Amino acid sequence: MSSTKFILGHFDDPDDMMHGIEKLQKNSIPIYDVYTPMPIHGIEAKLGVKESRLGYAAFCFGCLGASVIFSIVYYTLVHDWPMNIGGKPNFPMPVFVPFTFEWTILWTAFGMVFTFFAATHLFPGRAPRVMDFRATDDRFIIAVDAKGNIPHEDITNLLKEAGAVEIKHNERKYVSYE
Amino acid sequence: MGTHTSIDERYEFSGKIRTWSLIAIVIGVVGVAYGFLAGGDSVQRTFSNLLLMSYYFACVCTAAVFFLAYQYVAQAGWSASILRVPQAIAKVLPIAAVILIIVAAAGLFTTHKVINEEGHEEVMPYLYGHWAAHGLTDPKSEHYDALIAGKSAFLNVPFFFIVIVGLTFLYSLFGHLLVKYSTNEDELGGMFNYNKSFKMSCIFLVIFGFTFPIFAFDAVMSLEAHWFSTMFGWYNLAAMHVSGLAVITLIVLYLRNKGYMQWVTENHLHDLGKLMFAFSIFWTYVWFSQFFLIWYANMPEETVYFYKRWEPEYKWWFWLNIVLNFLAPLLLLMSRDAKRLGGRLKLTAIVILIGHWLDFYLMVMPGTIHRHPGHEVHIWDMYGIQEIFIAVGFVGLLTFFTFNSLSKFKSLLPKKHPFIEESLHHHI
Numbered sequence: 001m002s003s004t005k006f007i008l009g010h011f012d013d014p015d016d017m018m019h020g021i022e023k024l025q026k027n028s029i030p031i032y033d034v035y036t037p038m039p040i041h042g043i044e045a046k047l048g049v050k051e052s053r054l055g056y057a058a059f060c061f062g063c064l065g066a067s068v069i070f071s072i073v074y075y076t077l078v079h080d081w082p083m084n085i086g087g088k089p090n091f092p093m094p095v096f097v098p099f100t101f102e103w104t105i106l107w108t109a110f111g112m113v114f115t116f117f118a119a120t121h122l123f124p125g126r127a128p129r130v131m132d133f134r135a136t137d138d139r140f141i142i143a144v145d146a147k148g149n150i151p152h153e154d155i156t157n158l159l160k161e162a163g164a165v166e167i168k169h170n171e172r173k174y175v176s177y178e
Numbered sequence: 179m180g181t182h183t184s185i186d187e188r189y190e191f192s193g194k195i196r197t198w199s200l201i202a203i204v205i206g207v208v209g210v211a212y213g214f215l216a217g218g219d220s221v222q223r224t225f226s227n228l229l230l231m232s233y234y235f236a237c238v239c240t241a242a243v244f245f246l247a248y249q250y251v252a253q254a255g256w257s258a259s260i261l262r263v264p265q266a267i268a269k270v271l272p273i274a275a276v277i278l279i280i281v282a283a284a285g286l287f288t289t290h291k292v293i294n295e296e297g298h299e300e301v302m303p304y305l306y307g308h309w310a311a312h313g314l315t316d317p318k319s320e321h322y323d324a325l326i327a328g329k330s331a332f333l334n335v336p337f338f339f340i341v342i343v344g345l346t347f348l349y350s351l352f353g354h355l356l357v358k359y360s361t362n363e364d365e366l367g368g369m370f371n372y373n374k375s376f377k378m379s380c381i382f383l384v385i386f387g388f389t390f391p392i393f394a395f396d397a398v399m400s401l402e403a404h405w406f407s408t409m410f411g412w413y414n415l416a417a418m419h420v421s422g423l424a425v426i427t428l429i430v431l432y433l434r435n436k437g438y439m440q441w442v443t444e445n446h447l448h449d450l451g452k453l454m455f456a457f458s459i460f461w462t463y464v465w466f467s468q469f470f471l472i473w474y475a476n477m478p479e480e481t482v483y484f485y486k487r488w489e490p491e492y493k494w495w496f497w498l499n500i501v502l503n504f505l506a507p508l509l510l511l512m513s514r515d516a517k518r519l520g521g522r523l524k525l526t527a528i529v530i531l532i533g534h535w536l537d538f539y540l541m542v543m544p545g546t547i548h549r550h551p552g553h554e555v556h557i558w559d560m561y562g563i564q565e566i567f568i569a570v571g572f573v574g575l576l577t578f579f580t581f582n583s584l585s586k587f588k589s590l591l592p593k594k595h596p597f598i599e600e601s602l603h604h605h606i
C-alpha cells in the first residue's frame with residue numbers, strides 16, 4: 001500500500017478538464033473535488049454537487065435580524081420609555097417598517113458572508129485549505145481520493161489520456177494546515 | 179398542439195384566442211354603451227373606468243418599450259430569444275395612446291353637474307374636473323381657486339394635451355424604431371442595427387426616466403389636483419413596469435404552451451420570474467415611501483389623498499392592494515424552484531395584473547367618483563358591469579392587437595441578433 005492520499009490531475013484547459021471528469025465518471029472512479037481558478041458553468045450539475053443550502057441560512061439570518069431589531073425598538077420605544085413623537089401612537093407600525101427591513105437585509109448579507117466563510121474555512125485567522133496552490137492561478141485540478149480499491153496507475157493513465165499536463169500523488173491532503 | 183422547432187417559425191393568429199379576444203372587445207363595447215346609456219352616476223363611473231383601463235393599457239405597452247430599451251442598454255443575452263413578445267406589445271402602443279387621448283379629451287370636454295365639497299352645485303368636466311372646471315383660475319369667478327390658479331402654468335388644457343400626446347408619441351416612436359432595427363437586423367445581419375438599437379435605447383431611457391413622472395402627474399395625479407406627491411411618478415413607474423413584465427411573462431408562457439418558442443426554457447422563465455419578484459418589491463418600496471412620508475408629516479394637504487382611501491368603502495381594498503401586489507408575489511415567487519415553474523409564474527402574473535388593476539383603481543376612483551352622503555355603498559356600486567366589462571374589453575384589445583402584431587413578424591426568433599446563441603443556450 002502506497003502512502004499516496006490524493007491524486008491530483010492538473011489541466012491547463014477547462015475543456016480538457018471537463019473531458020477528464022467524464023472519463024473518470026465513465027470508469028466509475030469517484031471524484032473527490034475539482035478546483036478551478038474561475039467559475040466553470042455547469043460543473044455543479046456534472047459533478048452532482050448538491051444544491052447550496054446558503055439560501056436557508058440567509059432566510060434564518062434575515063428572520064433573526066428582523067426579530068432582534070424589532071425587540072430592541074419595541075423594548076426601548078414602546079415598553080420601557082414611551083415617547084410622544086409627532087402625536088403618533090406609542091406603537092406606530094409604519095415606523096417599524098424601515099429599520100426592520102434594513103436589519104433583515106443587513107443580517108442576511110452578513111450572515112451569508114459568515115456562513116460562507118465558516119463553511120469554506122476562510123475565516124480570518126485560519127489557514128485556508130488548499131490542495132494545490134496553482135488551482136488559484138492557472139491550473140484546473142481534479143482531485144481523486146486515492147484510498148479506494150482502484151489501482152493508482154489506472155487513475156493516472158486515465159487523467160493523462162484526458163490531457164492532464166501534470167499528475168501529482170500527494171501524501172498530505174492539504175498543502176496548508178491550520 | 180404540434181411542436182415547432184424551426185427558427186423561422188411564424189406565429190399564426192387564429193383559433194380560440196382570436197375569437198375570445200374579439201368577444202372580449204365586444205363585451206367591452208357593451209360595457210361602455212351600457213355605462214353611458216344608464217345615465218346618472220353611471221356616466222361618471224364609465225369615464226373613470228375608461229381612463230383607468232386606457233391608462234393601464236398605455237402603461238403596459240410603454241413598459242414593453244422600456245423592457246426592450248434596458249435589455250439593449252444592458253447588452254443582455256438571455257432575453258434575445260423572447261424579444262419578439264415585448265416588440266409585439268410595443269407595436270400596440272400607438273393604438274393605446276390614441277385610445278387614452280380620446281378618453282381624456284372626451285372626459286375633459288363633456289361636463290356634468292356635481293355637488294362640491296362645500297355643498298354647492300358646480301359644473302365640472304367628467305375627468306380632470308379639479309383643475310379643468312370653468313372659472314377655477316379666474317379671480318373674478320365665484321369658483322376661483324387660488325391653489326389651482328397657482329398650478330395653472332402646468333395644469334392647463336393645451337399643456338395637458340402637449341404632454342399626453344407628445345410623450346405617448348415619443349414612446350411609440352422609440353418602440354417603432356427598436357422594432358424596425360430588429361426586423362432589419364433579421365434581413366441584413368451584422369452589428370449595424372444592434373449598435374443603432376443600443377444608441378436609441380440609451381436616448382430613450384434618459385427621456386423616459388425624466389418624462390414618465392410628468393406623464394403620470396398629468397394623466398392620473400391631476401385627477402386630485404389639490405394634492406401632489408413627488409413620489410407619484412416613481413410609484414406609477416414601478417406599477418407599470420411590473421404589470422408590463424407580468425404581461426410579457428403570460429404571453430411567453432402562452433406561446434410556449436401552444437408549441438411555439440420551444441427554445442424558451444425554465445432558465446428564461448427564471449429570469450422573468452426574478453424580474454417580477456424584484457419589481458413587485460420595488461413597487462412596495464415606493465408605495466410605502468409615499469405613504470410613510472405623508473403619514474409621518476401629517477400635513478392636511480397631503481393626507482387628504484390617504485384620508486379618502488381610508489373611507490369605509492376603500493379601506494379593505496387599500497389593504498388588499500398590498501396583499502396582491504406585495505405579499506402574493508413575495509410568497510409565491512420566493513424560492514428558486516418557484517420561479518422555474520410555468521404554472522406558478524402564470525398564477526403570479528395573473529395575481530399581479532389583477533393587483534395592479536386594483537392599484538390603478540385606487541388611484542383613479544376616489545378622486546373622480548362622487549358618492550352621495552348618507553348612501554350605503556354596496557359592492558356592486560364599486561365593482562359592477564362598468565368595471566368588469568370595460569376591464570375585459572381592454573384585455574381583449576391588448577390580446578388582439580398584440581397577437582396580431584406578433585403574427586406580422588416573419589420569425590418569432592430575432593435570428594441575427596448578436597446574442598441569440600447565448601440566449602438559446604441560456605443556463606442559470
